[in-house]
Amino acid sequence: MTLRISRVDGSVTLTIPRGVSEREAMAFAAEKQDWVLGHLSQQAEHILVGPGQSLTVSDVPLQLIQGTSRRLRVVGQVIEVPDPLDTGRRHLLAWLKEQARAELVRASDLYSQKLGKPYTRLTLRDTRSRWGSCSSAGALMYSWRLVLAPRFVLEYVAAHEVAHLAEMNHSPAFWHVVEQLYGPHQEARVWLRHEGPHLHRYRFEA
Known part of the structure; x- marks a missing residue:
């Protein structure tokens, strides 16, 4: 047992x-x-995201405050979360996913062009067991929560998955491709191992 x-x-x-x-x-x-x-x-407590808290998105620290309109507004480094709060959290989650998609498309395009192998599509999920994947058909999948990680970590995951377009394994040849696309990757892998689980502590539903 x-x-x-x-x-x-x-x-x-x-x-x-x-x-x-x-x-x-x-x-x-x-x-x-x-x-x-x-x-x-010893585990980090879950955080129900809302006004008075802060989030770091693509290396930019953002402060959440209570907004006065029905739409989420981003002004400088302040996010105005609309009322009612349940709706505001949904709007914030949708905005975070938009930012994640933009960042991951940019990074995936960059490494795909560098590799000379196109991917077929890109999807986002809220996965628990992996940060990304690449199918044999060339479809990339990422966790949207990567946008809450440091940018160098998001870049590494994108390079890792794009490298699978050339090597559908984790052989020495695969890691050579990752090295060519991204460079030294040990720091990013260590960050994901130790800090990655903390990205799941953010909750958007009461």
Whole structure:
């Protein structure tokens, strides 16, 4: 029997082999309660985004304030979130996805042209297990939350996925392509490993 705790959302998964009863499984989980609670206490708390908070988008720190109109407005480094707040959060999420798409299209186009291999389409999702992917048909997928990461991290993920247009694997040849497109990538990979899960702490629904 094994217990796993997601670094993204704190969900706890208990895996049991065949033949183990539910009573045995729950007893095992109860024995591990202190271990589970200890790990959960170390995770970053979720943040319900709203006025009075700040977000960094493409390396630009932005302050959220309560707006007076029904539309979201970005004035300099201030985002005016419209009323009612639930609607305002939806508008803010839509705006963030627009920024993410613009940044990821720009970066993907840059590396695709540098590689000399076009991609077929680009989609955004709110993925938990990966920051991007590239299908055998050349379709790129990214997490929109990359726009909340430092720009050098977003650039690395774009280069990584575009490199799969040439090498659909993680062989030494693949990492050579990433190096050619992006350059040294260890810092970005370390950032994603240690800080990436924190990007999922932002919530846009009460």
